[in-house]
Amino acid sequence: MIYKEEIARQYQLIQDEITAGLELLDGTATFEQELWEREGGGGGRTRIMQNGNIIEKGGVNFSAVHGELPDAIKKAFKVEDNNFFATGISIVIHPNHPLVPIIHMNIRYFEIDENTRWFGGGIDLTPHYVFDEDSQFFHNYLKNVCDEFGETFYTKFKTWADDYFYIKHRNETRGIGGIFYDRLSPESSGISWQEVFEFSKAVGRSFIPIYSELVNRNRAKEFTQQQKQWQYQRRSRYVEFNLVYDAGTKFGLETNGRIESILMSLPPQANWVYDFKAEEGSEEKKTLGLLKKGIDWV
Amino acid sequence: MIYKEEIARQYQLIQDEITAGLELLDGTATFEQELWEREGGGGGRTRIMQNGNIIEKGGVNFSAVHGELPDAIKKAFKVEDNNFFATGISIVIHPNHPLVPIIHMNIRYFEIDENTRWFGGGIDLTPHYVFDEDSQFFHNYLKNVCDEFGETFYTKFKTWADDYFYIKHRNETRGIGGIFYDRLSPESSGISWQEVFEFSKAVGRSFIPIYSELVNRNRAKEFTQQQKQWQYQRRSRYVEFNLVYDAGTKFGLETNGRIESILMSLPPQANWVYDFKAEEGSEEKKTLGLLKKGIDWV
Numbered sequence: 001m002i003y004k005e006e007i008a009r010q011y012q013l014i015q016d017e018i019t020a021g022l023e024l025l026d027g028t029a030t031f032e033q034e035l036w037e038r039e040g041g042g043g044g045r046t047r048i049m050q051n052g053n054i055i056e057k058g059g060v061n062f063s064a065v066h067g068e069l070p071d072a073i074k075k076a077f078k079v080e081d082n083n084f085f086a087t088g089i090s091i092v093i094h095p096n097h098p099l100v101p102i103i104h105m106n107i108r109y110f111e112i113d114e115n116t117r118w119f120g121g122g123i124d125l126t127p128h129y130v131f132d133e134d135s136q137f138f139h140n141y142l143k144n145v146c147d148e149f150g151e152t153f154y155t156k157f158k159t160w161a162d163d164y165f166y167i168k169h170r171n172e173t174r175g176i177g178g179i180f181y182d183r184l185s186p187e188s189s190g191i192s193w194q195e196v197f198e199f200s201k202a203v204g205r206s207f208i209p210i211y212s213e214l215v216n217r218n219r220a221k222e223f224t225q226q227q228k229q230w231q232y233q234r235r236s237r238y239v240e241f242n243l244v245y246d247a248g249t250k251f252g253l254e255t256n257g258r259i260e261s262i263l264m265s266l267p268p269q270a271n272w273v274y275d276f277k278a279e280e281g282s283e284e285k286k287t288l289g290l291l292k293k294g295i296d297w298v
Numbered sequence: 299m300i301y302k303e304e305i306a307r308q309y310q311l312i313q314d315e316i317t318a319g320l321e322l323l324d325g326t327a328t329f330e331q332e333l334w335e336r337e338g339g340g341g342g343r344t345r346i347m348q349n350g351n352i353i354e355k356g357g358v359n360f361s362a363v364h365g366e367l368p369d370a371i372k373k374a375f376k377v378e379d380n381n382f383f384a385t386g387i388s389i390v391i392h393p394n395h396p397l398v399p400i401i402h403m404n405i406r407y408f409e410i411d412e413n414t415r416w417f418g419g420g421i422d423l424t425p426h427y428v429f430d431e432d433s434q435f436f437h438n439y440l441k442n443v444c445d446e447f448g449e450t451f452y453t454k455f456k457t458w459a460d461d462y463f464y465i466k467h468r469n470e471t472r473g474i475g476g477i478f479y480d481r482l483s484p485e486s487s488g489i490s491w492q493e494v495f496e497f498s499k500a501v502g503r504s505f506i507p508i509y510s511e512l513v514n515r516n517r518a519k520e521f522t523q524q525q526k527q528w529q530y531q532r533r534s535r536y537v538e539f540n541l542v543y544d545a546g547t548k549f550g551l552e553t554n555g556r557i558e559s560i561l562m563s564l565p566p567q568a569n570w571v572y573d574f575k576a577e578e579g580s581e582e583k584k585t586l587g588l589l590k591k592g593i594d595w596v
Contacts, residue, residue: 034573048572057572169551232567239568240561243541244551253467253542260573263538268571269530270537272564274346274355275332 002197007109008064008087010197012045014107014204015062015089019047021208022060022093025215026052031060036258040067046261050268054219056096059264062089069112081113088121089204090248092265093211098231099218101127101134102175102238103211104265106248107204119200120182123207124161125214126175126238128231129283130290134214135176139297142179145206149191149199154298157181162293167241172291174241179203230284232271239270300495305407306362306385308495310343312405312502313360313387317345319506320358320391323513324350329358334556338365344559348566352517354394357562360387367410379411386419387502388546390563391509396529397516399425399432400473400536401509402563404546405502417498418480421505422459423512424473424536426529427581428588432512433474437595439511440477443504447489447497452596455479460591465539470589472539477501528582530569537568 019031029052037043044063049055064087074082088108095102104124111117125138139158146153157179165174184196191199242249242265252262278284317329327350335341342361347353362385372380386406393400402422409415423436437456444451455477463472482494489497540547540563550560576582 050572057570059572169554169557236564239537240541243538256467259467263570264572266534266570269567269569271567272355272561273566274348274357274562275558 002193004085004087004109004111007197010201011064011087011089011107011109011204012062014201015045015047015060017205018089018091018207019060021212022049022055022058025208025212026055028053029055036261038063038065038067038258040065042066044258044261046258046264048264052096054095054097054100054215056094057264057268058091058093059261060089060091061261061264063087063261077112077116079112079116081116083112085111090265091207094235094267095215097219097221098128098223098227099221100215101125101218102235102267103207103214105204105207107200109200118183118185118188119196120184121200121203122157122161122178122180123203123210124165124175124178124180126234127287128234129227130176130287131218134217135290135297137213138176138178138210141206141210143298145199145202146179148202149195150189153181153189153199154179159294165241166293167237167245169244170237170240172237172288173293174238174291176290176295176297177293229271232269233273233276235267236270236272239266242266300491302383302385302407302409305495308499309362309385309387309405309407309502310360312499313343313345313358315503316387316389316505317358319510320347320353320356323506323510324353326351327353334559336361336363336365336556338363340364342556342559344556344562346562350394352393352395352398352513354392355562355566356389356391357559358387358389359559359562361385361559375410375414377410377414379414381410383407383409388563389505392533392565393513395517395519396426396521396525397519398513399423399516400533400565401505401512403502403505405498407498416481416483416486417494418482419498419501420455420459420476420478421501421508422463422473422476422478424532425585426532427525428474428585429516432515433588433595435511436474436476436508439504439508441596443497443500444477446500447493448487451479451487451497452477457592463539464591465535465543467542468535468538470535470586471591472536472589474588474593474595475591527569530567531571531574533565534568534570537564540564 023030029049031047031049034046042065047060049058066085068082069084091105093103107121109119143154161177161180164180165177186192189196249262278288321328327347329345329347332344340363345358347356364383366380367382389403391401405419407417441452459475459478462478463475484490487494576586
């Protein structure tokens, strides 16, 4: 049996590991922490880094909240119990370097009662410029994490990420995807609660090795002002996805969540250029061609 | 009797007047025009100016589209006829100068059949810094336009704008409001179709005198880099409103409208700073205090 308090405690440890790892990776900046409490119950630790050596704006948020369910949600879930519990870590990192990718990670657990509880989460990558070898490294790493827990996990969760991180009005994916899963339980996954929990932690603990590798591969590369402009334009697509489609953001805005924690995912600077056309044969054009569902990077 | 073709023709003339007026106001840049056709019927003239002397990014779009109504909308409107017609002008101007306000204007006409048709539109102002005398000028000008057509118009449409241009998750209005109206007909307004049409044109024709005055009052003022940063932060709120709440934008994104025309309203550059707090007693703090509903500027 795993208890929600234990899940929250383990997630806090993972948050600590990740912020320590990111400070080491960045080399100069440190995280500022804000503790907050939720009126209806629970609270969180928002940790933000701004204007670092490589991390221009990054947030690593932990929360564990509980309280009464709104009647509508109670009905939708067909539950008797009035109380919910939710805990998770949510990360978005915007690097200052256009050749270093944006990364997002989330692990979470939700519980109403013994029969209505599950894990969710995922990691996905949004490179401003898509490099084949980095994309392959990223997806292979995730496949290895998945393969330890279920042989169908990677394929299923990779497809889920492709479908989820999709900017419909642009007909492009937010980045090169990754994995996304929700409502994971013994019933839906075929593994025990303990194993589902271990999988969730393994996803969380894959963040630092993955992102450190991707940052260190690219941080010393020189870049041009034109590439910097392209980075700002790609970030505007990130804004569009998060404000128009992202379920977590929408839920947070609609339920009067802590706005600054929810919107820490937005980039420090984003640019919109009217009807920008990437040049044929350019790196920008190549990247646009790879922002599609269903690419097999493994 | 007024015909839809005549309304579209008059709107085109107003678009011409406005782009000519804005080119004169800017002094250096000119509009680039893109003609587009809608698959289901009709089309438009998108006119964009970028990197002008004062206009960093501005769009003045005209469209006149027609076609078949989706069944769901047909039912919602309780109409028999399958065809709709819609024409309008939509404008957003982002100036490069932080002491010059962002402005938005829209006039539109929608028709299904003789009994189901109306005008809508409005003008609203989003100053990066709210100046009392400019706000008073703006609202007084609009009140004068309104008063010529109906004595309740200004109060009603001003309140409507306050309610519409509201960023709920920030608990602030997008700017200092203006006027907003919809479904205007003889029945809802107490004036004839011809007069409703004249009112719509009067709103459209008020754009150039209003914005020219506001630009010329402020364009020669010196500004600091800090004010420029504040401008970028205010623009990020504009992005949040347009992507999260604006009905026209949402409708456009959901119905596969012409994306670049819909999203021309987004600023050339916007910045998000985590948990920014304006200093007590600063101009920024004063502005935040004036981004509220129900302020009487007249």
